[in-house]
Every structure is written in structure tokens, then in C-alpha cells.
Amino acid sequence: MQIITVGFVYAVYENEESVHKILHTCSTKTDRTLDDGRCEYYLDVYSQRANSRRKSIQIIPWFVEDSQWIAEGDYTSNGYGNWEQRLNSTECINRTVFVGALHGMMTAYALARICHELFGDVEYAAIDTDRNKYPIGSGRVVFVNAHSYYAAVTANYLMIECDKFCKVIQIDPYVSDNVPCTGNNGQWCSNMGQYFCRSLKCMKYYCATCWDLNSNHLTTQTNECEPPAMVHKPLMRNARTA
Numbered sequence: 001m002q003i004i005t006v007g008f009v010y011a012v013y014e015n016e017e018s019v020h021k022i023l024h025t026c027s028t029k030t031d032r033t034l035d036d037g038r039c040e041y042y043l044d045v046y047s048q049r050a051n052s053r054r055k056s057i058q059i060i061p062w063f064v065e066d067s068q069w070i071a072e073g074d075y076t077s078n079g080y081g082n083w084e085q086r087l088n089s090t091e092c093i094n095r096t097v098f099v100g101a102l103h104g105m106m107t108a109y110a111l112a113r114i115c116h117e118l119f120g121d122v123e124y125a126a127i128d129t130d131r132n133k134y135p136i137g138s139g140r141v142v143f144v145n146a147h148s149y150y151a152a153v154t155a156n157y158l159m160i161e162c163d164k165f166c167k168v169i170q171i172d173p174y175v176s177d178n179v180p181c182t183g184n185n186g187q188w189c190s191n192m193g194q195y196f197c198r199s200l201k202c203m204k205y206y207c208a209t210c211w212d213l214n215s216n217h218l219t220t221q222t223n224e225c226e227p228p229a230m231v232h233k234p235l236m237r238n239a240r241t242a
């Protein structure tokens, strides 16, 4: 076994029981600025190299239920059979943002709360996880109103400051993989919309051909005076839970 004195390491246990065991031996700290009802766990370890010098390491578990947050209220009855169907509907995707560069300790609840405070009501938030159900640093937020969605997309970057970390997170429109191409100049196109233009002037899906045909996309030089939200920039489908 390699002993790492600086940095971090991931440990995947074979059984969930082991996670409970390790957390039981940890000391806890309940006050944290994220204020999401969770606490921090610290484990005392003795380094063999440094003559049994005690070192406190932080153990960061991920509670599976923190991957998803759903606002109170019966949104499912709104014409959809279940949440998955609702979230994948065009109507919902048009109010969904992709959030990247998230801190590993950010819960769906905390993310929803931050977005609510800054941009408006949120109905759903999710943290993307890997096959071990551990967060991978991205997520999505569904706003109640399109107005909040546009405010978030226009902000593009968000600085989150708390006692533990300070991190700039990235907000982009959430890109669906089953929207047809918008076409060019009102001409119908049978291709799938592989690229989403995040410029507030477009906010549409295009296939590679129609992207190039669009006169707004001809110039490769960016206009310095143009606000970032107006710049034509292709987005592809975001990472999502496997």
C-alpha cells in the first residue's frame, strides 16, 4: 500500500457496510457553511513513517440520496407518468442548466438552494455520479421559470465561497441528444441536432452542416465587444449519469 501524505485518494469498498463502519470511527464536525444538514468526518491515522505522528484525515462519504433533490409539490401529475419522462421532455429541458466544475461535497439540495437564491425557483436538481454512485463534479438544475434559466445561462460562471472551499462553477444550457436540427434559413433538415448554439441569439440545435451554413457561425473571430452570452459557441451533449 502506498501512503499518500498530501492530496486525496478514492476508496471503493466492496460492501456498503464498510462505509458505515469507517464513519462510525470518525469524529464529526456539524457546522459547515453549505448548511445542508450533513456533517464532516475526520479520521485519526498514525503514520508509520513519522514515528506514530497522529494525523487527522477527512473522510468524504457520499450519501446516495444527496444526488437528487425534488421540490415539494406534485410535478409528476403534470401530464407525465414519472419524473424521468418529465425531465426528458422538451418543455423541461428548455428550463434545465448543466452545472460543471462542482465541488465534490456539493449536494443536490445545496446546489438547488444556491441556484434558487441567485436565479429563482428550482423544481429539480441532480448531481451526476459514476457507476459507484460517487459524484463526478457535474449536475443539472431545472428552474421553474424560463426567466431564471436565461439568467443562469447568461451568468455562465458562478463563484461559490464557503469556509471549506472557493470554487468557480460553470453553468451552460443542458443539451439534449434527441432534438432534430433546426435547419438553415427556414429549410427543413432531417439530421439530428448534434450541436447546441449557446448564444442568446440562437439557443438552437444544429447538425454539423447547418451549423456551418448559418451566417452567424461563419466568422471564427470573436467580437471583443460582444458579451459572452451572445457569442456563438457550440455545445455538445453534457456528461450524464451512466
Ligand SMILES: [Zn+2]
Residues within 6 Å of the ligand: 181, 182, 183, 184, 189, 190, 191, 206, 207, 208, 209, 210, 211
Ligand atoms: Zn441540419
Ligand SMILES: [Zn+2]
Residues within 6 Å of the ligand: 197, 198, 199, 201, 202, 203, 216, 217, 232, 233
Ligand atoms: Zn449561433
